[in-house]
Amino acid sequence: MTLKRIGMLLLCAAIALFSVGTLVAQAADYPASDIKHIMPWGAGGGTDTVMRAFMNSLEKTLGATIYTVNLPGAKSGQGGAELMDSAPDGYTIGSLTYDGIITVPFFGLVPGYDTARLRFVGTVTDHPTVIAVNAKSPWKTMEDVIEDARKNPGTIAISNVGTGGVWHLPVLELEQLAGVTFRHVAFPGGSGEQREALLKREVPLACSSVGGIYPAIKAGHARLLAVMGTERFADFPDVPTFKELGYDLNWGSMRVIAVPKDVPDEIFNKIEAAAAKATEDEKWKTWLAESGGGGWIWRDSATTEQFVKDLQAKVFKLMDELVAAGTISK
Amino acid sequence: MEIFKTASVFLETPALLYLFLGYSIGFFFGAVPGLTATLAISLLLPLTFSMAPVTALVTCVGIFVGGIYGGSVTGTLINIPGAPASAITTMEAYKLTRKGQAARAMGQGAFASMIGGFIGALLTLFLLGPIAELSLYFRTPDKFSLVLMAVVVAMLLNGESLLKGVIATGLGLMMGSVGLDYFSSAPRLTFGLATLTQGIQLLTVVVGTFAVSEILTQLNVRSLVTIDDSAGIGKARMKDFLPPKADLRQIGPINYLRSTLIGFVTGILPGAGASMASLMAYSVAKTCSKRRDEYGEGSIEGIAASEAANNAMCPGAIIPMMLFGIPGDSVTAIILGVFTIHGLIPGPLLLIERLDLLGPMLLAMLVTPVLIFFTAVLFGRHYLRILKIRKSFLYPFIAMAALVGLYAATYSVFQMVMTLCIGFAVYVLKNEGYPSVPFLLGFILGPLMETFFRSSLSISSGDLTVFLTSPFSLAFLIISALFLFIMGIYLPRKMETARRSF
Amino acid sequence: MAVTLILALLSVAYLFQAWHLSVGTRNNLGPGAYPIGLGFFMLFCLGLKLVKDRKEKKTKTGKGLAFRWQIWMGLTSLGYALILERVGYLASTVLYATVMALIFDCTDSHEGCMSRTLTAQTVVRALLTGLAITALGYLLFHVLFNFRLP
Numbered sequence: 001m002t003l004k005r006i007g008m009l010l011l012c013a014a015i016a017l018f019s020v021g022t023l024v025a026q027a028a029d030y031p032a033s034d035i036k037h038i039m040p041w042g043a044g045g046g047t048d049t050v051m052r053a054f055m056n057s058l059e060k061t062l063g064a065t066i067y068t069v070n071l072p073g074a075k076s077g078q079g080g081a082e083l084m085d086s087a088p089d090g091y092t093i094g095s096l097t098y099d100g101i102i103t104v105p106f107f108g109l110v111p112g113y114d115t116a117r118l119r120f121v122g123t124v125t126d127h128p129t130v131i132a133v134n135a136k137s138p139w140k141t142m143e144d145v146i147e148d149a150r151k152n153p154g155t156i157a158i159s160n161v162g163t164g165g166v167w168h169l170p171v172l173e174l175e176q177l178a179g180v181t182f183r184h185v186a187f188p189g190g191s192g193e194q195r196e197a198l199l200k201r202e203v204p205l206a207c208s209s210v211g212g213i214y215p216a217i218k219a220g221h222a223r224l225l226a227v228m229g230t231e232r233f234a235d236f237p238d239v240p241t242f243k244e245l246g247y248d249l250n251w252g253s254m255r256v257i258a259v260p261k262d263v264p265d266e267i268f269n270k271i272e273a274a275a276a277k278a279t280e281d282e283k284w285k286t287w288l289a290e291s292g293g294g295g296w297i298w299r300d301s302a303t304t305e306q307f308v309k310d311l312q313a314k315v316f317k318l319m320d321e322l323v324a325a326g327t328i329s330k
Numbered sequence: 331m332e333i334f335k336t337a338s339v340f341l342e343t344p345a346l347l348y349l350f351l352g353y354s355i356g357f358f359f360g361a362v363p364g365l366t367a368t369l370a371i372s373l374l375l376p377l378t379f380s381m382a383p384v385t386a387l388v389t390c391v392g393i394f395v396g397g398i399y400g401g402s403v404t405g406t407l408i409n410i411p412g413a414p415a416s417a418i419t420t421m422e423a424y425k426l427t428r429k430g431q432a433a434r435a436m437g438q439g440a441f442a443s444m445i446g447g448f449i450g451a452l453l454t455l456f457l458l459g460p461i462a463e464l465s466l467y468f469r470t471p472d473k474f475s476l477v478l479m480a481v482v483v484a485m486l487l488n489g490e491s492l493l494k495g496v497i498a499t500g501l502g503l504m505m506g507s508v509g510l511d512y513f514s515s516a517p518r519l520t521f522g523l524a525t526l527t528q529g530i531q532l533l534t535v536v537v538g539t540f541a542v543s544e545i546l547t548q549l550n551v552r553s554l555v556t557i558d559d560s561a562g563i564g565k566a567r568m569k570d571f572l573p574p575k576a577d578l579r580q581i582g583p584i585n586y587l588r589s590t591l592i593g594f595v596t597g598i599l600p601g602a603g604a605s606m607a608s609l610m611a612y613s614v615a616k617t618c619s620k621r622r623d624e625y626g627e628g629s630i631e632g633i634a635a636s637e638a639a640n641n642a643m644c645p646g647a648i649i650p651m652m653l654f655g656i657p658g659d660s661v662t663a664i665i666l667g668v669f670t671i672h673g674l675i676p677g678p679l680l681l682i683e684r685l686d687l688l689g690p691m692l693l694a695m696l697v698t699p700v701l702i703f704f705t706a707v708l709f710g711r712h713y714l715r716i717l718k719i720r721k722s723f724l725y726p727f728i729a730m731a732a733l734v735g736l737y738a739a740t741y742s743v744f745q746m747v748m749t750l751c752i753g754f755a756v757y758v759l760k761n762e763g764y765p766s767v768p769f770l771l772g773f774i775l776g777p778l779m780e781t782f783f784r785s786s787l788s789i790s791s792g793d794l795t796v797f798l799t800s801p802f803s804l805a806f807l808i809i810s811a812l813f814l815f816i817m818g819i820y821l822p823r824k825m826e827t828a829r830r831s832f
Numbered sequence: 833m834a835v836t837l838i839l840a841l842l843s844v845a846y847l848f849q850a851w852h853l854s855v856g857t858r859n860n861l862g863p864g865a866y867p868i869g870l871g872f873f874m875l876f877c878l879g880l881k882l883v884k885d886r887k888e889k890k891t892k893t894g895k896g897l898a899f900r901w902q903i904w905m906g907l908t909s910l911g912y913a914l915i916l917e918r919v920g921y922l923a924s925t926v927l928y929a930t931v932m933a934l935i936f937d938c939t940d941s942h943e944g945c946m947s948r949t950l951t952a953q954t955v956v957r958a959l960l961t962g963l964a965i966t967a968l969g970y971l972l973f974h975v976l977f978n979f980r981l982p
Contacts, residue, residue, distance in 0.1 A: 042673065049673075067980060069741055070379075073528030075515055078742075103515050111524045157789065163514045163860070184860075185788045188512035188781045192675050202469050202789055215683065328514040329854045329862070380977045493881055497839065500874045504846055507870065511853075511863035518863045519849045542909075549901045549939050722958070726932035727965045729909065730925060734969055737916060738979040746913035754906055762835045780866045792858030 030090055030267045031064035038086075038094035040079025042072040046211060047255055051095045054124055057281035062274040066093075077104035077113055084117040088262035090271060093121070098166045098253045101308055102315050107330060118258040120308060121272050123299035124279070127209040128229030129170050129251040130239075131158070132222045134198050142226040142245055145205065149180035157183040158205040159194045164328040167207040169318050170228055170251040177247045198222055209253045210235075228252065256304055272301050333455060336689025339384055348385045349694050352392025353701055359393070360400020361412045361716045362724070364548050367397020371664045372540045373731050375533055375671070376739035383672040387691040390665045394644050395698040397661070398604055399443050399706075402637060403713050406435050415604030418612045418636040425628030433570035433710065434577070438630050439637045440706035441573045442581075446590045446638030447645070447699025453594055454645040455692055458652070462678040465653050470789055471796045473654065474782035475806035477775055480600035480656045482810040484771040486817040487602050491763060498764045502772020503779075505530060512781050525744050532667045533739055534749045535773050539766050540660070541732035542753020545725050547760065571707045581634045585615055593639030597646020600771065603659035604640040611639030641702075645695045652676055652688065655778060660767045663774055671739075833885045840878040847871030901939050908932065921981035925969060930962030 037055050041047045048070065055066045071079035076099045083094035096118075104113055131142065139145050149156050160167040163186050175181055185203050187193035191212030197203045199221045206213060206222070210233060216222035224239045228251040232241055242249040257275065259268065278284060279298040299307065322328050340346045359370035370393050378386035401413030405420025406427055419439060426435040468476070485499040486492065508519045509529030520526040589611035596607035615635035616625045625632050647658025648665075655676035657663035666676070674680060674687065681688060736746055756766055790796035797803045850871050856862025912928040937954060973979045 042670065046673075069980075071741055073531070073742075075510060078528040082741075099515075107516055109510070109515070109517055109527050162512065165515065183788070183791065185785060186513050187785055190675065192677055192679065193785075196677065196679065197470070197789075200466070200469055215679075326854075327860075329516055377972075377977050380979065493877065493884065497874070497877050497881060500870065500877060501839070503870055504843070504867075504874065507867050514863060516863060518853055519846065519867055521845065521849065546902045546905065549905060549935070552939075722933045722936040723961050723964070725936050726929045726961065727968065729905075729932055730929055730965055730969050731972070733909065733913060734916070734921070734925070734973060734981070737913075738973055738977075738981070743913055743917055746916075747910065750906060750909050750913065754902070757902065758835065783866070784861045787861060788859050790859075792860075 030270060031062060033091065034065045034067060035062070035090075036086075036092045037066050037068045038079045038083045038092065039068050039070045040072060040076035040083075040095065040100060041097070042070055047095065047097055050125060051255060051257075053287045054278065054284060057278040057284040058275055060281065060283075061277040062271065074109045075103050076100045077110040080104060080118075081110040081113050083258065084113065084260060086260055088260040088264075090259065090263050090267035093257055093259050093271065094118075096256050096258055101256075101311060102319075103165065105312075106316060106319055115308060115312070117261050119261050119263060119268060120301055120304040121257045121259060121268075122275050122301055123254050123256045123297065123304045123307065124275075126252045126254040126297050126299075127211050128227045128233060129167060129253065130208060130210055130213060130227050130233075131171075131225045132198065132206050132208065132213045132216070133204060133225055134201055135221055135223050137204060137223070139204075139225070142240070142242070145225065146178050146180055149178075149182060154181045154183055156205065157185050157203045158207055159185045159187055159197055159203040160207050161190055161194065162186055162188055164319055164322050166251075166253055167209070169315060170249060171207050172318065172322070173249060173251075174242070174247060177249065195222070254307075256308070268301075276300065333685065333689045333692055336686060337693055339686075339690040340693070343382075343384065345385055345388045345690060345694075346697075348389045349392045349698065350701070352389035353396040353698055353705075354392075356393035356396025356398075357400040357403075357705075358396075358716060360397035360416075361404045361713065362719065363404060363410045363412050364544065364551060365724075365728075366413045366540070366544075367393055367400070368540050368660045368664065369544055369728070370397060371661055371668075372536045373728065373735060375536060375664055375667050376735035378668050378671055379739050383674070383687050384690050386668050386672065387665070387687060388694045390668055391644075391691055391694040392698055394661050394665070395447060395641065395695070395702065398640050398644060399440065399637075399702045402439050402443075403436065404717065406432060406439065407714055408717070413604075415608060415640045416636075417605065418608045419633055419640075421626070422629050422632040422636070425626075426630070426633075429628060431628075433566040434574070434630070435628075435633060436706060436710050436713075437571035438573045438577060438581075438633050440571070440703045440710075442586065442589075442634040442637040443641040444699045444703040445586045446593055446641035447702065448696060449587070449590045450594045450597070450642030450645040451692070451695040451699065453642075454648060454695065458649060458681065458692070461649060462653055462681050465678045468802055469800060470782055471786040471800050472802035472806070474779065474786050475797055475803040475810070476654060477656060477779045477782060479806045479810040479813075480650070481772065481775050481779060482813055483600050483602065484768045484775070486813060487599070487606060492818060492822060494762075494764045495768050498759070498766070499768040499772040501759075502769040502774075503776035504772075505535070505769075506773045506776030507780065512777065513784060528742075528744070530748060530752075530773075531740065531745060532670065532774065533736060534745045535752060535770060536664050536667060537732050537736050538749040538752030539756050539770055541728060542750055543756040543760060543766065545729050545732075546753065546757040548721070548725055566711045568707055568710075571710045577630050580621075581631050585618075585631060585635055586638050588618075589615060589635040589638035590642040593642030594646040596639070597643035597658050598649055600650060600656050600658055600775075602643075603647075603767065604643045607643040608636035608640040611635040641699060648692075648695065652681065653678055655774075657771065657774060660770060663767075663770050666774065833882075836878055836881045836885055840875065840882070843871055843874040843878060847875065901935060905932070905935055908935070917982050921970070922966060925966040926959075926962050928962075929965035930958050933958040933961040933965075 039048055039051060052068055055068060059066045071082055076097060079094060080096060080100045083092060086092040101115055104110060105115055133139055158171055160171065162168065168184060171182060171184065187197060191208050194206045194208055195213065195216040198206045198216060213222055217224065224236055226245060227233050227239055227241050228249045229241055230243065230250055233239060259271065276298060323330050355370050356367045359365040360367050371390055374389065374393065397413060398415055401411055401416035402419040402423065404410055404412035405416045406423035409420060409424040411417045411420040423435040423439060426432065481499060485496045508526060510527060511518050517527040592611040592614060593607040596602045596610060612632055612635050615631055616622060619631055647662040650656040650658055651662045651666055653676065655666060657666050669676060674684060733746055736749055760766055786796060797807065847868065850864050850867035853864030853867065854862035855864045908928065908931050912924060915924050937958060974981055
């Protein structure tokens with residue numbers, strides 16, 4: 001037998017194996033096997049850590065083992081698309097963040113990606129967006145900043161982590177509402193670079209999430225000026241919301257869980273109930289208390305669906321304006 | 331020092347075990363010709379996903395150090411350097427082996443490695459803090475100039491031909507820019523392939539560049555017909571591996587220290603690597619030596635200089651990687667991958683915020699060199715057996731581990747296909763004399779360079795002079811220009827005239 | 833020479849793609865600025881290389897690139913990458929490792945490869961190697977590091 005012939009034989013064997021179908025488990029006694037959790041961001045990051053901890057609690061309330069698979073890439077679009085394409089049997093659930101809801105569908109980063117192909121189970125965290133300054137900054141309040149910006153339009157710099165991104169758009173809306181203009185500086189390296197720039201006074205202001213700026217506040221390097229939530233943030237009760245200051249800004253970065261659209265209602269309800277119950281879990285609560293930062297909530301499926309729709313309507317409009325103005329290109 | 335307080339990790343966890351394990355793996359990969367420590371860490375990279383960060387980092391240190399030393403053992407015994415970094419050591423040590431002094435050569439190699447590695451690690455421990463503090467004054471334009479300097483060094487210090495080094499780096503830079511624009515998240519340069527928007531991951535590039543291309547190369551290499559113990563190392567006694575006093579006196583503390591320093595500084599330079607370190611230390615030692623005639627004929631001084639330097643390089647290379655995300659050589663480039671897998675973003679703040687992880691890693695750098703010496707004394711005479719492993723088992727296993735590892739880490743068939751393509755391309759390019767390390771460095775440094783440049787310009791409102799007015803930035807730019815002049819224009823011209831005068 | 837040309841072609845394609853991207857303004861550079869600069873830089877370097885290649889053409893005798901087995905290995909690996917997910921780890925890896933062992937056994941032999949016929953003994957040996965590798969991989973990935981293999 002020559003090597004060539006062996007090769008052909010092996011190829012045939014491969015094809016034979018290839019065509020063997022896999023058995024699909026029935027969904028009546030859900031959950032009957034392990035559940036895959038798709039995490040669209042890298043391991044060890046903020047979202048990964050939080051969601052893994054939450055899944056630990058969900059494991060108990062759902063009564064099945066959940067294993068997390070990190071599928072980063074395309075600004076979380078890769079993992080999201082994988083979730084949309086997986087079988088709607090309840091054995092695959094996924095986490096989504098702001099980028100998965102806004103950035104990926106807006107830019108069409110992944111073909112076939114559409115949040116309408118998902119059914120949202122609920123919201124696990126919602127961190128309000130904040131504006132912070134260096135602790136030694138002469139600006140004491142947000143009003144000081146806005147007044148200064150009125151006098152010097154387009155000169156005061158504020159940092160974000162990406163043009164047209166989650167912490168750039170809120171500032172643009174603030175500009176519209178207050179009739180001022182800032183100079184936007186992007187640090188794609190993340191909130192760590194924002195903190196560094198704030199500390200070295202390269203950029204006097206930073207727009208970030210509470211979580212992103214928290215280490216700098218704790219170290220005494222930075223101070224919060226105002227919060228973009230509907231109410232004051234529990235950990236910083238002295239910091240006013242923008243609404244109190246007369247600017248109706250409501251921005252935050254959230255982490256939601258979702259399943260493919262066609263998951264049967266019976267299974268979906270089981271997951272939603274288990275997730276709601278998981279947020280009550282003592283272990284999860286202690287974990288949250290220890291990791292600090294607050295912003296932990298539970299919003300059920302219906303609220304989350306509505307929330308996502310509203311957010312997309314609001315943000316897509318803003319981003320379309322940005323595209324028209326040539327700030328970003330689609 | 332705060333770092334020493336983290337030493338308790340070694341008592342509470344099996345970290346020490348992993349260190350030893352990593353050292354053994356690194357040693358093995360270093361010793362077998364065709365396998366390198368770089369390859370070992372690339373294979374391990376996906377596995378670190380499920381390891382605790384401390385164990386992952388400590389294991390990497392073990393592999394790093396073990397790989398450098400392992401290479402010189404093969405060189406000493408059978409005149410084939412196990413890793414490129416041991417070419418210089420091989421030159422001298424094999425001469426001694428031919429004279430029947432293999433144990434003396436190996437013992438001295440291990441001893442010098444220990445001195446170099448240990449002092450290098452001490453230097454790192456004491457310099458890291460001050461450099462981190464200094465780097466807190468680095469603003470974004472300074473960071474850009476620093477990365478630019480790294481790119482320039484990576485381009486110039488590698489490969490047989492200058493132009494090829496530049497092109498290889500450029501290819502890496504090009505590849506690093508494919509995917510999404512970091513600022514606006516818009517897809518770019520995807521050549522019409524939608525899957526490319528998920529970007530090419532560092533892991534994929536590493537596995538392709540070091541594992542796949544190496545296996546392809548090995549298809550052309552036949553294994554040695556027989557490995558005979560002509561040196562008689564199997565009969566050596568433990569005592570023979572201890573360096574005799576006369577040798578130590580001949581080499582002298584100055585040689586050890588000088589070579590260590592040269593290695594350490596070379597390590598800090600991005601892209602220079604262990605080969606450069608040992609070559610430079612060796613040349614300096616030769617120039618300064620009283621017994622210059624021994625060099626090339628089995629000089630114990632030459633072995634000491636070369637080994638002290640290439641081991642001192644490891645801890646040096648860690649510094650720019652930890653503080654700026656700029657890898658000093660190919661192994662640190664992959665350790666950078668381990669950092670990102672565990673969500674550790676290099677920067678001066680990292681050292682303060684995550685000392686619990688970095689402390690043990692730094693301490694491991696201190697411990698491993700000692701391990702080199704003691705294992706060499708204890709097991710030195712068995713080292714030759716490592717080479718007897720069958721190739722038709724080794725390489726299929728490496729191929730499987732590379733592909734399955736990548737799959738386990740990314741769950742993406744696309745990344746597997748991509749890594750094969752990259753591996754094939756690197757194989758072809760390597761065959762044409764293009765170096766692979768600058769390619770990887772370009773891939774890592776490109777995005778940093780672009781983002782720092784763009785951020786700098788938006789901070790300064792588009793004022794380009796910002797790179798010249800900051801003293802740090804200016805200094806880095808001047809150093810880059812000097813490098814460009816010396817390595818790119820002055821030395822080649824001098825060599826050209828030298829060649830003509832023959 | 834051929835490689836230089838391919839690289840140059842690649843750079844042109846790269847530059848062409850970059851050309852369509854926005855360059856942005858000076859204080860807010862667009863996604864295109866850096867790639868366009870890089871593309872021109874690469875074309876410049878490759879141009880130099882082409883000139884150098886032509887000069888050295890007469891003196892240089894290339895090593896020659898061995899391809900036959902590399903392509904075999906590449907195809908086998910590609911096949912493995914494609915079937916791993918569907919067939920599952922065990923079956924596909926035994927197959928893959930066996931073929932790889934055969935290839936390496938073959939290229940490593942000193943009699944040369946194509947002339948030699950495969951004896952049952954070599955096949956069995958490769959199969960054993962394949963099984964051993966699969967078992968080792970399973971131990972490493974699944975048992976030791978707790979990865980989920982397909």
